[in-house]
Amino acid sequence: MKTLLLIFAAILSMTSCNQKTKEATKPEKALVLYYSQTGATKTVAEELQKQLNADIEEIYAVDPYNGDFNATIARCQKEMAEGILPDIKEIKSVIKDYDVVYLGYPIWFGKAAPPALAFVKQYDLSGVKLVPFCTFGSGGKDTGEASIKENSIGKLNIIASYGLRNARVKFAPSEVEYFLKSNGLLEGEYEKKNDFSTMAPVTGKETEIFNQACGDYPMLHATPVRFSTRNVNAGTEYLFEAKDKGMGGETDIKILVNVYHENNLKPEFTEVIR
Numbered sequence: 001m002k003t004l005l006l007i008f009a010a011i012l013s014m015t016s017c018n019q020k021t022k023e024a025t026k027p028e029k030a031l032v033l034y035y036s037q038t039g040a041t042k043t044v045a046e047e048l049q050k051q052l053n054a055d056i057e058e059i060y061a062v063d064p065y066n067g068d069f070n071a072t073i074a075r076c077q078k079e080m081a082e083g084i085l086p087d088i089k090e091i092k093s094v095i096k097d098y099d100v101v102y103l104g105y106p107i108w109f110g111k112a113a114p115p116a117l118a119f120v121k122q123y124d125l126s127g128v129k130l131v132p133f134c135t136f137g138s139g140g141k142d143t144g145e146a147s148i149k150e151n152s153i154g155k156l157n158i159i160a161s162y163g164l165r166n167a168r169v170k171f172a173p174s175e176v177e178y179f180l181k182s183n184g185l186l187e188g189e190y191e192k193k194n195d196f197s198t199m200a201p202v203t204g205k206e207t208e209i210f211n212q213a214c215g216d217y218p219m220l221h222a223t224p225v226r227f228s229t230r231n232v233n234a235g236t237e238y239l240f241e242a243k244d245k246g247m248g249g250e251t252d253i254k255i256l257v258n259v260y261h262e263n264n265l266k267p268e269f270t271e272v273i274r
Ligand SMILES: Cc1cc2nc3c(=O)[nH]c(=O)nc-3n(C[C@H](O)[C@H](O)[C@H](O)COP(=O)(O)O)c2cc1C
Pocket: 035, 036, 037, 038, 039, 040, 041, 042, 069, 072, 073, 076, 105, 106, 107, 108, 109, 110, 111, 135, 136, 137, 138, 139, 140, 165, 166
C-alpha cells in the first residue's frame, strides 16, 4: 500500500512539473518609438515593428526640422549653443503598458537628434527595458546612447543597442533580424559571427581596401594603422584601427569594413567607432 502511495505521489509530482514547463511564457510587449527627419531611422523602426510585431509611434518636434541639411545644421548648432531642446508633441502610447521600448533616432553631431533627447527628458523610461537604436552617416551609436543616458529623467535599463549606417539602410531586414536574434530579443536560428583575428600592422593590401571603403566619404580623413579580420557570410569583415585628422586634431578611431565575395560589390565601411 505504502509503495502504491509513493508511486501515485511520484506520478502526481511529474504531471505538475510537466504542467509548469508547458505554461507558455507571456511574450514581451514591445513599443517602437522613433524620431526621423529624412526617413532612414523610420525604415529601421518599421522593420523592428514588423519583426517584433510591436506597436509603433513617431516622435514629432512641435516646430519640425524640415529645412534642408544646411538649415538643420544651422538650427541645431544654434540650439546647442543656447542649451535648448525643441518642444515635442505628446505621444499617445502609454509607456508603462510595455515591457520593452525600442527608441530610435538619427545621430546629429555625435548625439541623439534633439527631439529624442527632449523625449527622454520628458518621459520616464525607467520602468521598461530600453533598446536604443540609431542611423548615422558614419557612426555614433555609443556616443548617441551616452547622450540618451545623460538627458534621461529616469535611470535607464538598457539591454542592447543597435546602429545602422544610412547608406546601408537597404540591408535593414537582415541586419535587424541578426541584431534581434543574436541579442535574444527574437526567437530563431542565426549564424553566430566568429571572433576577429589578432590585430596586425596594415600592409599595402589592407590600405587599398580601407581607401576603397572610406576614401569617398567626405567627413573621414583617416589613415589605417592596424587591422584584424573575420569571415562572415557574405565575405570578410575588417576591423581597422586608424588615425583620423579632424578639426580638433588627430584622434584614434576604429572602422568596420565589409569586403564582399561578389566582385561587383566594392568594399564599404559599416561603422566608425569614436
Ligand atoms: C544636423 C545633422 C547632424 C548630423 N551629424 C552626424 C554625425 O555627427 N555623425 C554621423 O555619422 N551622421 C550625422 N548626420 C547624418 C544623419 O545621422 C543620418 O543622415 C541619419 O541616417 C538621418 O536619419 P533620418 O533619415 O532618420 O533623419 C547628421 C545629420 C544632420 C541633419
